[in-house]
Amino acid sequence: MKRLKLILLRIVQIIPVLLIVTMLAFWLSNVSAGDVANVTLQSKGIQPTEESLAAIREELGLNDPLPVQYINWLKKACRLDFGVSFQTNRPVTEEIFSRFPATLELAISASLLAVIFAIPLALLATRYRDSAPDHVIRVMSSIGATMPDFWIGLMLLYFFGVQLKIAPIVAGSKIQNIFLPAFTLSIQYAATYTRVLRGNLVEINRLDYIKAARARGLSEGGALVKHGLKNAILPVITLIGVNFGKLVGGQVAIETIFSWNGIGQFAISCMKVKDLPVIQGYIIIVLLAYVIVNLILDVVYMYIDPRIEVE
């Protein structure tokens, strides 16, 4: 019951976020309202004149008061209708949904891989702290956190693709294809999570309840896994949520290197030509994905830490 209340509370808290971001996205189109009329005309192949501009303004409702324009826009946005791309003349939703799932897939895989790598590495580093494994892991995570991902990607591609001929260089949608780009993206996050987790685990390892678990007969590693991990992983869950925001917006470099048909490249190309409907749609879809994933992470957090209270 307490948890259900908390989840509902979180959902309610999302509403102002959605409102503010949609307002910003809408405002974006408004600062360059002159452009909108102009660009729309041009995309239809009509020469902009005084009359044609006035007509298209009327048609697009650009003469209405701002709040009315916003509400009208929001109503459409709620139906995932962001209009037509200036660049391609196809519906924005179609353009986005032909690319966004690939990005989402990559973002989720990279986030999961990062945690999957970080947990055993952090446990190992904590169990053998201040000795060889810990030092090796520390150096590895320093390198991992600082190496640019496109460079890692190129190296991996060269090594696996060209040298070993294992991974297909041109990606499709199979698991083996997603592994390299997801792995590349996950490295910097795996490095960060490993360090955060190790720090927390070392702190927790000093606590009495770990000693007490060992006094019951658990091994040091067992006590860390059974009693340390649950407490140590909480801040990492928050970090996963934050970093997911970066991942889900698309990764231009990685998409290019691995020929991954994600949203990143498309979004950049639309920004170059001020394809406003697409940019607006992009902002909203990315935001929705971010919000939903963070909501799920909140629920996970609640199930791990029963101490969370409803205020």
Place this chain on the structure above:
Amino acid sequence: MCNEEAVLAVKDLKTYFYCKGRVVKAVDGVSIDVYKGRITAIIGGSGSGKSVMSLSILNLIDKPGKIVDGQVLLHGKDLLKFSEKELRGIRGRQIAMIFQEPSCALNPVVKVKKHMYEAVRIHDKGARMNNLLDGFRQTLLRVGLSEPDRVLESYPFELSGGMCQRVMVAMGLVTNAEVLIADEPTSSLDLTTQAEILEELLRLKEEGMAVILITHDLGVVAQTADDMYVIKDGKIVESGTVREVFANPKNEYTRYLMDPITIHN
């Protein structure tokens, strides 16, 4: 003190901490004998080395601490020479320990029933929670927790300090260890509950358990213990049966503990 063979004998134990170039001799040459069916009290002031001694018995001293010398003989076998794996078979099964700070010694995000289950399960892989719950309820009732079902389903952070302490004691009981080390098991309890817990320790002793009772309260020693050791700065300054020591305290520190006010004035 007793003619029988000691279940647990600590011989000239030395545990030092190496901090910032300084050596803290937390336990510095302690020898004690613990017998089946008797309560052995260790009494001393704060920082005298009682908790470090208990952890040393289980060979659970981590850096920067180190057991530098001595023996811990369980049935004549030196635990300090055991491998980590062998020690794990001893900890909790043959020697159980009740930790001093109950609210710190329980994992806040793990339910009480899981704690108790873990204590049993570590040494009995076939144990099933459902078969154990009845026993857990009985044990919790024995240590004076009148709502065992609620306690079992609670997380430690939802219980009071005294309730956690009783849970700790209950966990010490569920494994039926031969030796029970109780590190200040009644420090945060009211007098009635304290009496109940001590009653329980006496019952365990009647059942043949060897109990090490660590306390700074001489009243508790007088009520329950058979043998006693007075520890000061990591060294045993006085030992004997409770009757002997109370009748004729030889060491000045013991006399100070017995009557701090008169000696001060």
